[in-house]
Amino acid sequence: xxxxxxxxxxxxxxxxxxxxxxxxxxxxxxxxxxxxxxxxxxxxxxxxxxxxxxxxxxxxxxxxxxxxxxxxxxxxxxxxxxxxxxxxxxxxxxxxxxxxxxxxxxxxxxxxxxxxxxxxxxxxxxxxxxxxxxxxxxxxxxxxxxxxxxxxxxxxxxxxxxxxxxxxxxxxxxxxxxxxxxxxxxxxxxxxxxxxxxxxxxxxxxxxxxxxxxxxxxxxxxxxxxxxxxxxxxxxxxxxxxxxxxxxxxxxxxxxxxxxxxxxxxxxxxxxxxxxxxxxxxxxxxx
Amino acid sequence: xxxxxxxxxxxxxxxxxxxxxxxxxxxxxxxxxxxxxxxxxxxxxxxxxxxxxxxxxxxxxxxxxxxxxxxxxxxxxxxxxxxxxxxxxxxxxxxxxxxxxxxxxxxxxxxxxxxxxxxxxxxxxxxxxxxxxxxxxxxxxxxxxxxxxxxxxxxxxxxxxxxxxxxxxxxxxxxxxxxxxxxxxxxxxxxxxxxxxxxxxxxxxxxxxxxxxxxxxxxxxxxxxxxxxxxxxxxxxxxxxxxxxxxxxxxxxxxxxxxxxxxxxxxxxxxxxxxxxxxxxxxxxxxxxxxxxxxxxxxxxxxxxxxxxxxxxx
Numbered sequence: 001x002x003x004x005x006x007x008x009x010x011x012x013x014x015x016x017x018x019x020x021x022x023x024x025x026x027x028x029x030x031x032x033x034x035x036x037x038x039x040x041x042x043x044x045x046x047x048x049x050x051x052x053x054x055x056x057x058x059x060x061x062x063x064x065x066x067x068x069x070x071x072x073x074x075x076x077x078x079x080x081x082x083x084x085x086x087x088x089x090x091x092x093x094x095x096x097x098x099x100x101x102x103x104x105x106x107x108x109x110x111x112x113x114x115x116x117x118x119x120x121x122x123x124x125x126x127x128x129x130x131x132x133x134x135x136x137x138x139x140x141x142x143x144x145x146x147x148x149x150x151x152x153x154x155x156x157x158x159x160x161x162x163x164x165x166x167x168x169x170x171x172x173x174x175x176x177x178x179x180x181x182x183x184x185x186x187x188x189x190x191x192x193x194x195x196x197x198x199x200x201x202x203x204x205x206x207x208x209x210x211x212x213x214x215x216x217x218x219x220x221x222x223x224x225x226x227x228x229x230x231x232x233x234x235x236x237x238x239x240x241x242x243x244x245x246x247x248x249x250x251x252x253x254x255x256x257x258x259x260x261x262x263x264x265x266x267x268x269x270x271x272x273x274x275x276x277x278x279x280x281x282x283x284x285x286x287x
Numbered sequence: 288x289x290x291x292x293x294x295x296x297x298x299x300x301x302x303x304x305x306x307x308x309x310x311x312x313x314x315x316x317x318x319x320x321x322x323x324x325x326x327x328x329x330x331x332x333x334x335x336x337x338x339x340x341x342x343x344x345x346x347x348x349x350x351x352x353x354x355x356x357x358x359x360x361x362x363x364x365x366x367x368x369x370x371x372x373x374x375x376x377x378x379x380x381x382x383x384x385x386x387x388x389x390x391x392x393x394x395x396x397x398x399x400x401x402x403x404x405x406x407x408x409x410x411x412x413x414x415x416x417x418x419x420x421x422x423x424x425x426x427x428x429x430x431x432x433x434x435x436x437x438x439x440x441x442x443x444x445x446x447x448x449x450x451x452x453x454x455x456x457x458x459x460x461x462x463x464x465x466x467x468x469x470x471x472x473x474x475x476x477x478x479x480x481x482x483x484x485x486x487x488x489x490x491x492x493x494x495x496x497x498x499x500x501x502x503x504x505x506x507x508x509x510x511x512x513x514x515x516x517x518x519x520x521x522x523x524x525x526x527x528x529x530x531x532x533x534x535x536x537x538x539x540x541x542x543x544x545x546x547x548x549x550x551x552x553x554x555x556x557x558x559x560x561x562x563x564x565x566x567x568x569x570x571x572x573x574x575x576x577x578x579x580x581x582x583x584x585x586x587x588x589x590x591x592x593x594x595x596x597x598x599x600x601x
Contacts, residue, residue, distance in 0.1 A: 135345040139352020169345035
């Protein structure tokens with residue numbers, strides 16, 4: 001367990017087991033979608049499965065029958081390339097029919113190559129170009145204050161995304177206005193498109209950077225559902241500053257040959273690889 | 288000599304006044320509130336005012352978030368500095384179709400004293416090429432006053448271009464503006480000026496000189512650059528047979544580009560384009576002197592009209 005994760009709230013084993021099963025199912029959905037389409041980003045989708053499962057199947061106050069409910073919690077997938085994961089979660093939460101996942105990337109369909117708020121029910125903000133989620137989240141939180149609404153905003157960013165300046169501008173603004181309704185989650189999988197983050201442009205000390213920007217920081221194992229749930233709860237208890245959850249994850253998590261490999265950032269598995277990946281994931285939960 | 292009023296100050300006053308009418312209006316600004324006079328809004332509505340420092344890119348994204356939350360944000364900085372945030376404007380405002388009003392101050396050469404780093408020659412060309420984006424430019428203080436509620440009540444992204452200058456007064460409180468429309472400042476049948484912003488008053492002066500030479504020029508104030516008032520443009524081409532566009536912007540891709548593109552679809556007539564040639568400008572002691580030096584003088588406009596008329600007679 002990472003430093004900072006020691007005093008987190010405890011959730012029942014049953015909930016954790018259920019969410020782990022959902023995480024596995026989301027991973028299977030993601031691989032099926034990417035394999036079917038022959039396009040997509042498996043690495044950064046697989047690394048965030050527990051985070052998205054904890055948010056969409058437990059933590060977020062959302063209602064698929066009211067996708068525009070003004071008081072709903074907002075989720076911004078700032079690392080928009082992981083949209084297969086989000087689409088799968090939205091389909092399983094019945095924002096649209098699950099069969100529609102098969103139309104991902106089809107011309108005229110509602111599921112674009114990156115999230116599009118105008119086309120897909122349940123998408124709170126269009127994304128795709130890295131770096132927008134944090135400042136957009138700040139604006140959403142400022143609007144909530146002005147309107148007297150109590151929603152919270154969750155922004156999932158990649159670690160590579162933390163190389164861009166706009167994210168840090170947004171972080172400064174969040175600090176200025178003490179936006180405690182904003183929770184940034186870093187999917188810290190250590191690998192970006194071109195290679196390991198520490199080789200392309202080192203980020204460490206990443207936690208200290210966020211501390212220096214006056215964020216409350218929580219550091220967890222992003223594949224440990226108990227810790228993910230605990231950190232999301234802990235962030236709700238912080239009332240004087242925004243929170244960042246640094247979730248240490250593994251790129252391509254759950255598929256041995258994809259793990260920690262930059263080549264699987266944006267590559268679809270062939271038929272043989274897909275069969276292997278599915279068999280590994282289906283075996284994974286029995287351990 | 289026409290009376291002059293500060294357009295940026297009129298904008299600031301109009302925004303603050305409209306803030307009292309519409310509680311959804313919020314202002315974000317990147318450390319230039321005393322320059323673009325959003326300070327007036329800040330004084331009256333401090334809770335709806337967010338000065339985010341020199342973070343133009345984030346400012347646009349914050350504005351997009353405010354719009355997603357149901358507010359009507361006016362994002363403010365100098366027109367040139369918005370070029371820094373073009374990807375944000377494209378992705379989070381135009382593409383995401385958030386209800387953000389981008390207000391580019393100190394436009395064109397109006398920040399004469401600060402030099403070419405602060406001059407803006409490309410903003411209209413870029414902004415009008417973004418789908419979903421409406422582009423407007425105010426020709427005087429009364430017009431900008433009417434534009435503030437208009438763009439606020441328009442559901443969708445708007446780029447509003449505002450000069451730093453004290454501009455000659457052309458209109459009064461009865462002036463009306465509408466998105467996709469234009470106004471005829473002077474009617475005539477020999478040639479048509481299609482102008483925006485500061486160039487409207489200069490074209491009006493040119494048309495008076497032309498009148499002395501028995502040339503009857505029409506002057507269209509094309510304050511809505513996108514959507515363009517296509518019917519006014521086509522009518523002018525048909526009825527006057529020659530067009531002169533005039534803008535405080537590059538001759539590439541701005542109002543002149545928009546008019547030429549439009550006419551190329553239907554009825555080509557001689558078109559002369561007044562604007563900044565494809566060059567970077569220089570610092571000067573006055574705005575007027577810069578406009579004259581770079582080919583946007585009244586004499587240049589008169590000559591362009593005469594050229595256009597000669598071309599149609601060939």
